[in-house]
Amino acid sequence: MSGRLSGPGAWALYFITAMMMVFILAPLIVVIAMSVSDSYFVSFPPQGFTLRWYVKILQDRDFLDALRLSALLALCTTIGSLLLGVPAAIALTRGNFVGQDFLKGLVLSPLIFPALVTGLALMQLLAGLGFTDARFNLLIGHIVVTVPYVIRAVVTSLMLVDLNLEDAARTLGAGRLRTFWRITLPQIAPGVAAGSLFAFMVSFDNYPVTMWLANSEYSPVPLVLMRQLVNVFDPSVPAMSTVIIILAVIGVLILERLVGLRRAATV
């Protein structure tokens, strides 16, 4: 096969790549290693082995509440993003109207806008309107930042749908909705699933929007963790972080099963 790397230059490339892999994994491994350290302070090297920090955080009401809130928020965000994003993706791929490219730019624009400013602007609006329920405000903010991911993923898979199948279903008398449900949806299912999972994970980890919209009563996981970082110095912080890492790894594995990582990466 041509294009393979060879020669002394290749070794330099492999070396830098290996170093970068270490660079990428190092902070995660350090966190995991410290989470089982049998010491009262997080300090290197870790000592012994204990799971008591996990026992501690599993009894920590704040952390458990945050986990529940974040999971529920991410779930509702995903549903909201799908309800708004899938129709938009259909309009962008199946429609044929003036300003389609402009529309695409508009609906994807939250991606390039600094999320921190998105959150600030939204907080200002919602506070002005007197919306004080942090859960509702968080849901709105999270949908704004996740819906572009759903749209992008669904648009990509809609482009790959065989239009002749849709035509065939329509000529055979199926209505538009039925055609979509029975013909189109099964074909774009992986894209919809990937978009959903991405939306879920982006919502679960979001900080820059969340920091403006949460309050002391309703704080999602990233905010609680940030607070703990400043106030707590025992290995329960690495233990919480490890829980988050494990959840992320599960997410990545599901993503790979669903669509393959290379495709997921382009989402």
Add this chain to the structure above:
Amino acid sequence: MTDGVHALAPPRGGLLKRIVPRLTPSAALLALPILGFLAFFFFYPAINLLLFSLLTQDAKGVVGRPFTLAHYIRFFEVDLYFRVFWNTLRISLITSALAIVLGYPVAIVMSRSGAMVMRIITLIVIAPLIVSVVVRSYGWQLILVNSPNGLLNWLLMSLGIIGSPLAILYSQTAVIIGSLHVFFPMMVLPLASALGKIDPNLEDSARTLGAPWWKVFTRITLPLSLPGLVAGFTLVFSLTAGSFVTPVILGGTTATMLGNLIEQQIFVVYDWPFGAAIAVVLVFVVFAINTVSMRLLEGRRLRSVQR
């Protein structure tokens, strides 16, 4: 353009050109919900924020007229604020430059290796992307701690390389390291996808004709992967410029960035118009980088068409 796949199907003739009317203008209606949603919860508040940055806040904290540019003038005149602006640009620029230099080797290996190596590298590059920024910055904090209890200092001191602990944490260097870690995938992924589209025969023939590796890189690989490079640079720069968590955890008070300044003005000082003005400056920086990159790519495409 709108239905690319359809264009590949054999053309249907005459009157039966379109047997089934495809969803056309009516499909636009499907975009109405999202347009309404974003108009109310994204575009309107964003414009409102811009307006806010031009208003005056009185002693009681009430924001209103007259319109003024005072907040922007203050931002660029007061040394403290201007330094934060400058630091943000510097940190973002150094981070994206490092991401390019270190991203190329990884992306090249990724796109030129067998399936197994590619899979492993992709997995390692992507996995951290989904781990919370708070966790990743915290991991770097544990590594860089300024006392002998940090991983790096412990390692270097145990090996006898240094006698006293290094003080990297709470500096701009620490923020750059953390940002590079957080946004590295944003450089590698577009680069790898651009490199994957290059015909390997081009590089091979250049090499067979006697070009040294650096010439192959600068004359073939670099120009052909430029779209991925520009996309990656834009992403890394914009995201670093807008970061908040990493400078808080790794920068402390020495590496305050625009995001931290905005948060302080809103949550601590309660100076809404000034906070809004800094937010607008941040948006402007990000838009400027995006526009310049897009121009760069379009200009190149135009030139190659004319040639």
